[in-house]
Amino acid sequence: MTTPADRHLLAMHRSEAAVSVELQTEDMVLNIGPQHPSTHGVLRLVATVAGERVRSVQPVMGYMHRGYEKLAEVRTYAQITALVNRIDWVSGFANEIPFIVAAERLMGVEAPERAQHIRLILTEMFRISNHLIFLCSFPAELGAPTPLMYALRERERVLDLIEGVTGGRFHPNFNRIGGVKPAAGGGSTQRTRVQDLPKGFIEGTRRAMTAVRHVCDDLENLVLGNEIVQQRTIGIGVLPADKAVEYAMSGPNLRASGVPFDLRKVEDYLPYDRFDFDVVTMPNGDNYDRCRVRLEEIRQSARIIEQAVDSLPGGPLQTKVPRVIKVPKGECYVRAENPKGEMGYHIVSGGGRRPYRVKIRSASFCNLQVLPWLLEGALIPDVIAILGSLDFVLGDVDR
Amino acid sequence: MSEPEPPATPVPDPETPSAETPPSRAAHWAALVGSAEWADVFRTSKVRVPRERWVEAHRALQPHLPFFAWLSVIDWSNEVAVGDPLEGDPVEERCEVISRLSDVSAGEAVILSTDLPPDDLTIDSLAGVYTAADWHEREAADMFGITFVGHPNPVRIYLSEGFVGHPLRKSYPLLSREVKPWPGAVEVTPLPAAEGAPGEGKEGGA
Numbered sequence: 001m002t003t004p005a006d007r008h009l010l011a012m013h014r015s016e017a018a019v020s021v022e023l024q025t026e027d028m029v030l031n032i033g034p035q036h037p038s039t040h041g042v043l044r045l046v047a048t049v050a051g052e053r054v055r056s057v058q059p060v061m062g063y064m065h066r067g068y069e070k071l072a073e074v075r076t077y078a079q080i081t082a083l084v085n086r087i088d089w090v091s092g093f094a095n096e097i098p099f100i101v102a103a104e105r106l107m108g109v110e111a112p113e114r115a116q117h118i119r120l121i122l123t124e125m126f127r128i129s130n131h132l133i134f135l136c137s138f139p140a141e142l143g144a145p146t147p148l149m150y151a152l153r154e155r156e157r158v159l160d161l162i163e164g165v166t167g168g169r170f171h172p173n174f175n176r177i178g179g180v181k182p183a184a185g186g187g188s189t190q191r192t193r194v195q196d197l198p199k200g201f202i203e204g205t206r207r208a209m210t211a212v213r214h215v216c217d218d219l220e221n222l223v224l225g226n227e228i229v230q231q232r233t234i235g236i237g238v239l240p241a242d243k244a245v246e247y248a249m250s251g252p253n254l255r256a257s258g259v260p261f262d263l264r265k266v267e268d269y270l271p272y273d274r275f276d277f278d279v280v281t282m283p284n285g286d287n288y289d290r291c292r293v294r295l296e297e298i299r300q301s302a303r304i305i306e307q308a309v310d311s312l313p314g315g316p317l318q319t320k321v322p323r324v325i326k327v328p329k330g331e332c333y334v335r336a337e338n339p340k341g342e343m344g345y346h347i348v349s350g351g352g353r354r355p356y357r358v359k360i361r362s363a364s365f366c367n368l369q370v371l372p373w374l375l376e377g378a379l380i381p382d383v384i385a386i387l388g389s390l391d392f393v394l395g396d397v398d399r
Numbered sequence: 400m401s402e403p404e405p406p407a408t409p410v411p412d413p414e415t416p417s418a419e420t421p422p423s424r425a426a427h428w429a430a431l432v433g434s435a436e437w438a439d440v441f442r443t444s445k446v447r448v449p450r451e452r453w454v455e456a457h458r459a460l461q462p463h464l465p466f467f468a469w470l471s472v473i474d475w476s477n478e479v480a481v482g483d484p485l486e487g488d489p490v491e492e493r494c495e496v497i498s499r500l501s502d503v504s505a506g507e508a509v510i511l512s513t514d515l516p517p518d519d520l521t522i523d524s525l526a527g528v529y530t531a532a533d534w535h536e537r538e539a540a541d542m543f544g545i546t547f548v549g550h551p552n553p554v555r556i557y558l559s560e561g562f563v564g565h566p567l568r569k570s571y572p573l574l575s576r577e578v579k580p581w582p583g584a585v586e587v588t589p590l591p592a593a594e595g596a597p598g599e600g601k602e603g604g605a
Contacts, residue, residue, distance in 0.1 A: 061556060061557060062555075062556065062557035062558065062559070065557045065558075067566065069542075069567060070481075070566055070567055070571075070573060071573075073481060073482035073483075074481050074482050074573055074576070105441045105442070106441060245465050245466055245503055246465070246529075246530050246531065247530060247531050248466055248467050248468065248529075248531035250466075254503070259503050261503040261504060263506070265506075266505065266506025267506060329485075329486065329487070330440060330441060331440075331441070331443070331445075332440070332441035332442075332443055333443045333499065333510065335468070342468065344468070344469075346469075346471055346497075346499070346510075348473055350483055350484065350485035350486055351485065351486030351487065352483030352484075352486060353483060354482050354483045355482075356473075356482070356483065356485060357471075357473050357474070359469065359471035361468060361469040361499075365534070366468075366469070366531065366534075369530075369531055369533065369534050398557065
């Protein structure tokens, strides 16, 4: 099948070939970033370009390296959750989960059912928030600012719910070893009588999920149905399944290449096995499919949240843990399906109040490794499109 | 030890208690790489291999576990410049290199581990077996000063040119703490005047 994009590319190839016959061209080094708005922070790409086409790309990182692995060694387990919130700041809460579960496993405690369900609901809300941000920022990078308004409006509803439960919008720091923050339902600002979810949370969630489904339909028409977006995405930045695995892509980027792998289905860090949801995959692995996967995942997350609020178990939010958290010697790795891919922490405890070593496996760092391969031979305008379609955050790359 | 009988003769890690999860996946992977040392703790399988067989072991597992999740280093040291020291008996000082491999279907995974003596921090690069090991090895070289022999692009990834030292080593101080004491100083060092165990029982000082 020849898509319009294919024909477009073919025409480009022809005109380029014609030019290089007539003119002597030479390669040029083009610096993209570190301050370029499309680099989601401070990523620098050193691209060698021949005319409009990229010959090779060398990503340069470290402009935002904050040394979290070192900082984690001087903080107590309770303090580290505040730190890890800021790794991928678009999905703050989801970063806490694998860390706290790993620490709990080392200590041999397990959060009560109700706390686990609340964790799950909040994680999925952050997934919705993350994917909505992607679906509005990606078209903005392609030159279409309108979807921004639609997606951010509905994201605000989700953030309001998160704020109602945790007291924070981006960095809730809501998990405690053995459960969630006991004074939920007002956050730390109100010394509250309510010890649980705020009043009206469940109804509010149902309404918000309906709104999220609506905005998904809108975005599907507005973004994926847009002919210009299609021209910029279909058949561009194609990542076949074998390459995706070879470069250790994870999360939606992997599933967009047709690999049906979702850690929510194979790991048991949260009780996902109690809910029905589909692992969304797309066949082509191009920019367009990476968008479609995320759009569809919002719907699946809404589905999970609706089931979870319907079957929210009662009971306490915290199990009994010692006042001073000391973690026995040992090491443990827990990974979770974060909005951006596999996120995990390998905690080595020396028996003290602070971990001896914490290795942070962040999704964006690993997902970016494919860039030199993916961008080779791309057109310069497509570099921005391909980069945007990978959905990364520099805090998650540099840590 | 209550682990099931593996094909190879196991020497379970004496530091870690064994978990009862028969049949042990760690034993399965250990047999594949021909190692006799493995452990299955906290649902994490770990197989120890000698440094000489590091690349070979990865090559043996690559067809089964094609996904290179990460590579990390643990600096086992009895003297620490920052953070809590290891409790209990002194350990053999070494750098432990660990890699995590997994599949993309059933959720199988294993951690491979090997030791480097502190006076010879070199190891063969995995980049020829796992493409994705590239950046992780560059990071480990930056942060721990490990030389990966045969790495295709051995340049710095995070640190700037001219940076001295390897920040994640246990001997490397946390410079911001040296320059300015931690506001919740009780969390870092016991005050000389304070008797007993200051800091214990208090989780404050964000």
